[in-house]
Amino acid sequence: MTHIPIDLQYATSEQPDARPPIAALRNVFKVFGDVVAADQLNLSIAPGEFLSFLGPSGCGKTTALRMLAGFEAPTSGEVLIDGQVVNTIEPYGRPVNMVFQSYALFPHMNVADNIGYGLRQRRPRLARAEIARKVGRALEIVRLTGFEKRRVWEMSGGQQQRVALARAIVNEPKLLLLDEPLAALDRKLRKEMQIELQDLQRQIGITFVLVTHDQEEALSLSDRICVMREGRIIQTGDPQNLYDHPKSRYVADFVGTSNFIDGRVEHVADGVATLATPSGLRLQGAANAGLKAGDEACLSVRPEQIHMHRDAAPGSLPGTVHNRIFLGEHTEYLVQQPALGSLNVLAPRQGQPDDLSFQTGEPVHINWNPARALVLSPD
Amino acid sequence: MTRRERNWLLVTPAAAWFVVMLVLPLSVIFVFSFGERGPAGGYVPAFTFEQYANLPARFTAFKNTMILAPLGTIAAMLIAYPLAYQLAVRTDPKWKIILLVLVIVPFWTSILIRSYAWIFILGGSGLPALLEMVGIEGVRLIYTPFAVLIGIVYGYLPLMVFPIYVSLDRLDKRLLEASADLGARPFSTFLQVTLPLSIPGVATGCMLVFILLMGEFLIPALLGGGKVFFVGNALVDLFLQSRNWAFGSAVAFTLIVIMLVTVTVYMRLIARLHSGRQDISIM
Amino acid sequence: MTDTGYISKWKFMEELRRYRKGSVSRRHFLGVTGLGAATAVLGTAMPALRPRAALASSDIGDRVVLATWPNYHDTANFDMFTDATGAFVQVNVFGSNEEMLAKLQAGGSGWDVFVPTNYTITTYVSEDLIEPLDVSKLPNYDADAFDPRFSDAGTVDGTLYAVPKNWGTTGFAVNTSHDGGTSLTSWKDFFDRTKDDFSGRTMVHDYQLTTIGNALKYFGYSFNSVEESELADAERLLIEVKPHLFAISSDYQPAMRSGDAWLTMCWTGDGKQLNADMPEIAFVLGREGGEVWSDYYAIPKGAPHRDAAYALINYMLDPQVNAREVVAHGYPVADANTNALLPEAILNDPILYPAQDLLDALEFGAAATLTDPNRAELLARFKSA
Numbered sequence A: 001m002t003h004i005p006i007d008l009q010y011a012t013s014e015q016p017d018a019r020p021p022i023a024a025l026r027n028v029f030k031v032f033g034d035v036v037a038a039d040q041l042n043l044s045i046a047p048g049e050f051l052s053f054l055g056p057s058g059c060g061k062t063t064a065l066r067m068l069a070g071f072e073a074p075t076s077g078e079v080l081i082d083g084q085v086v087n088t089i090e091p092y093g094r095p096v097n098m099v100f101q102s103y104a105l106f107p108h109m110n111v112a113d114n115i116g117y118g119l120r121q122r123r124p125r126l127a128r129a130e131i132a133r134k135v136g137r138a139l140e141i142v143r144l145t146g147f148e149k150r151r152v153w154e155m156s157g158g159q160q161q162r163v164a165l166a167r168a169i170v171n172e173p174k175l176l177l178l179d180e181p182l183a184a185l186d187r188k189l190r191k192e193m194q195i196e197l198q199d200l201q202r203q204i205g206i207t208f209v210l211v212t213h214d215q216e217e218a219l220s221l222s223d224r225i226c227v228m229r230e231g232r233i234i235q236t237g238d239p240q241n242l243y244d245h246p247k248s249r250y251v252a253d254f255v256g257t258s259n260f261i262d263g264r265v266e267h268v269a270d271g272v273a274t275l276a277t278p279s280g281l282r283l284q285g286a287a288n289a290g291l292k293a294g295d296e297a298c299l300s301v302r303p304e305q306i307h308m309h310r311d312a313a314p315g316s317l318p319g320t321v322h323n324r325i326f327l328g329e330h331t332e333y334l335v336q337q338p339a340l341g342s343l344n345v346l347a348p349r350q351g352q353p354d355d356l357s358f359q360t361g362e363p364v365h366i367n368w369n370p371a372r373a374l375v376l377s378p379d
Numbered sequence B: 001m002t003r004r005e006r007n008w009l010l011v012t013p014a015a016a017w018f019v020v021m022l023v024l025p026l027s028v029i030f031v032f033s034f035g036e037r038g039p040a041g042g043y044v045p046a047f048t049f050e051q052y053a054n055l056p057a058r059f060t061a062f063k064n065t066m067i068l069a070p071l072g073t074i075a076a077m078l079i080a081y082p083l084a085y086q087l088a089v090r091t092d093p094k095w096k097i098i099l100l101v102l103v104i105v106p107f108w109t110s111i112l113i114r115s116y117a118w119i120f121i122l123g124g125s126g127l128p129a130l131l132e133m134v135g136i137e138g139v140r141l142i143y144t145p146f147a148v149l150i151g152i153v154y155g156y157l158p159l160m161v162f163p164i165y166v167s168l169d170r171l172d173k174r175l176l177e178a179s180a181d182l183g184a185r186p187f188s189t190f191l192q193v194t195l196p197l198s199i200p201g202v203a204t205g206c207m208l209v210f211i212l213l214m215g216e217f218l219i220p221a222l223l224g225g226g227k228v229f230f231v232g233n234a235l236v237d238l239f240l241q242s243r244n245w246a247f248g249s250a251v252a253f254t255l256i257v258i259m260l261v262t263v264t265v266y267m268r269l270i271a272r273l274h275s276g277r278q279d280i281s282i283m
Numbered sequence C: 001m002t003d004t005g006y007i008s009k010w011k012f013m014e015e016l017r018r019y020r021k022g023s024v025s026r027r028h029f030l031g032v033t034g035l036g037a038a039t040a041v042l043g044t045a046m047p048a049l050r051p052r053a054a055l056a057s058s059d060i061g062d063r064v065v066l067a068t069w070p071n072y073h074d075t076a077n078f079d080m081f082t083d084a085t086g087a088f089v090q091v092n093v094f095g096s097n098e099e100m101l102a103k104l105q106a107g108g109s110g111w112d113v114f115v116p117t118n119y120t121i122t123t124y125v126s127e128d129l130i131e132p133l134d135v136s137k138l139p140n141y142d143a144d145a146f147d148p149r150f151s152d153a154g155t156v157d158g159t160l161y162a163v164p165k166n167w168g169t170t171g172f173a174v175n176t177s178h179d180g181g182t183s184l185t186s187w188k189d190f191f192d193r194t195k196d197d198f199s200g201r202t203m204v205h206d207y208q209l210t211t212i213g214n215a216l217k218y219f220g221y222s223f224n225s226v227e228e229s230e231l232a233d234a235e236r237l238l239i240e241v242k243p244h245l246f247a248i249s250s251d252y253q254p255a256m257r258s259g260d261a262w263l264t265m266c267w268t269g270d271g272k273q274l275n276a277d278m279p280e281i282a283f284v285l286g287r288e289g290g291e292v293w294s295d296y297y298a299i300p301k302g303a304p305h306r307d308a309a310y311a312l313i314n315y316m317l318d319p320q321v322n323a324r325e326v327v328a329h330g331y332p333v334a335d336a337n338t339n340a341l342l343p344e345a346i347l348n349d350p351i352l353y354p355a356q357d358l359l360d361a362l363e364f365g366a367a368a369t370l371t372d373p374n375r376a377e378l379l380a381r382f383k384s385a
């Protein structure tokens, strides 16, 4: 997509962190009755970044977003936008726009009127021509030029999604909040829209805060991800960092897939922990900070880190191929290991002649590089 | 049972209802309206336009009805809307049902008895006496068009509140949030989102009340003291007093035609106002 | 009920009770509201609502259906009738003779006994809606004891169709505390003073027979006139006074009692009731004349319980029973046997039994007056003017 020089003047910053945060949460609590929906949230959002809240249903992602938008007031703590505490500022007073999960398009207005809605609320009033021009640009950005007069309910799901996006970005908000904006779309459309979203964000440079419980979406789109659990932010980091260095089993499980082997820490030395499994095996992996001998822990090995061999190798464990799923680029195996149970193995096809792939029921030997395994606290 | 048979089974009661309740009486009225009055009243078959030629004799009744029915509808709407809004939007869900029931409770009593209560409230020893105490003398309320208007609004308020309540209650609250998010203050949100989207409820309420008001006779008889004469009163007199069924049928048929025309024009108007809306639900 | 100040709870409840008893005014209230027919239909449609017939059933059946006027009977008499015969009296009240006629014309009324007014009987006969009476089944009917003026209309072309129930007059009731010391004695006073010191305080009936009839008397015309020019005069008068009227309604008791209205056209029984409760309300017969009427018991064609109908009429004609009726509702009877049993106070009451010269000036309504389409149209024009 070509860059369109629009009046949404948010140049992408080369070093977003160098500038003061565009928005922040400071010690924010939110309680609904006896449910703690936000538990001591602390977060700074850098201008121009694409941040995601990732977590299971009910963990408080929407609540965090709604506090930024102004639909919920924190029970305690501060919400800042552009350096100002905005706790008492109503949604209509905040330079923030939201794309709702169900789009919330106005059914009694056509596409252009929906998109121009925010502009029409401005005081002093904008000239009609000015509004029309901005709406035209926004439609161009979301590739819906020519759809001005269409009724919103005559549009497909993906088109409605883009109208909702256009309705928000046309106001040039400091912060664009997106609450599971793609959840209602089918898989293929979702993929397309993910790419469009990313393009759009780069193009206009607005700070995006996305809520999702789809880890793939978070990983592929975000500059930074906040993994949430029961109202708390468990870990924040860029996608690769989270993937490679999860701080807990919870994060490792939520970001990507992994094999977990429970056991007890025997000793820790030079950042390498030795784990004893109940079945008597001794396994090694990079130790998570704070682990010490005697702790309950679990070893996490990503499926792609496990190697399969026809013949035994030093330190390899015997197993049987239980199931095989051909994924094209990769093949996913389910290997039954007598002491460790079922393990997920992802083998690249690259460089493997077809007759080298393993068949169901075939005995195999597996091993992994201990440096690529992690010993994590169990929860 | 085939699908076709099932469909017939479903449609038959509705069709029967339509024929028995609507087509049949209407046909009778239509035929009678070309007849003549018998010497001792009633109906004598004939084919004459005399009854229709005589319609101007009831001009005032039509005029009163055509003024007070729309006026009453609008007044009821203006009062019902804030009430419905309060109930649907501003009330804690656990109170909603109780408050809604309170709106219907008066309907459990006969309109006759409720209108009687108004006779005493608006009568000389009611409100006017209260006004006298604060120094406003000589206010005459009972047996005036104003009293009829009050009775109408009071009597038909629940019919207006309900459809408006339903349309406001069904309104997607996220649209209101979206509007606020896009910078609209609460009152702007009301004007640009809530109000337009509750139009179907308002339209339904207005139609229900208007149609019923067009045929109203009890409230004008009780609160108008016989001086505020509706078409409904003319019909009561024609059928029960002078027993001029032929003329009564002509008046009734004319009323129905006026009603149909008004309602059709009104529906067109509402439909145009809402043109293209998928969820147009006038009735 | 004379105090001003806002309406008290008690007052309201009392009015409501009065309304429920059906005692608002003799006629027409139900006619105006169209409820007479509705109650009648309800009464037959919901037999479960009726009390059980007494066990001592006789051969006349378990019930008798009576179509009559509101507040026109002593219910204790009905109970005694039921005790004696086992037939329960189902009462349907009506608002106007027109309504009764309409119901009978429509057919299938289910009535056994009804109470037509004098001027309707010939119409019922000509429409073949009324049964000739078999006097042998009415041993209590002593024709000679009745003042013929009030029993004549029951006989049409030598055949007896109806026997007298009560009679009464149509005059006006005036609250004398507002007449400034000058009393009203004529229909001329009634209409002239309405345009003057009674402006906004007068009520006329919502009933063509009396309202037009009394307006005709203003000019000295016959109460029953159907002369075009005379009716035109009456119409002019009525339209002239209309702006001065408090209401056009036959339900005048509440307004008279609350003090909202000071002057109203009025039937005997209402006049009696108003005067009894508020002595300052006088009942006046216009000097020019006006209406005298007589109600009758009759049996409609096709009455389902004919024996019970005869039994009921005969029972009601028993002077003992009839005397109790008069005491209860305050309308006079024309039966010397009954009058002999009535207390002096009632017989000497000028409202029930007006002076002979006033009475002589009164006219009975005529059949033509009731059914005249021009008079009906005149009233409609007046009401919608």
Ligand SMILES: Nc1ncnc2c1ncn2[C@@H]1O[C@H](COP(=O)(O)OP(=O)(O)OP(=O)(O)O)[C@@H](O)[C@H]1O
Residues within 6 Å of the ligand: A032, A033, A035, A036, A037, A055, A056, A057, A058, A059, A060, A061, A062, A063, A064, A213
């Ligand atoms: N208005 C409210 N009243 C009461 N409880 C609420 C309210 N809003 C949210 N909660 C509760 O707060 C918790 C967090 O809710 P939230 O909607 O933020 O979750 P989420 O992470 O967005 O979940 P999902 O992925 O299902 O949308 C939940 O337990 C929820 O039930």
Ligand SMILES: [Mg+2]
Residues within 6 Å of the ligand: A061, A062, A063, A179
């Ligand atoms: Mg959510």
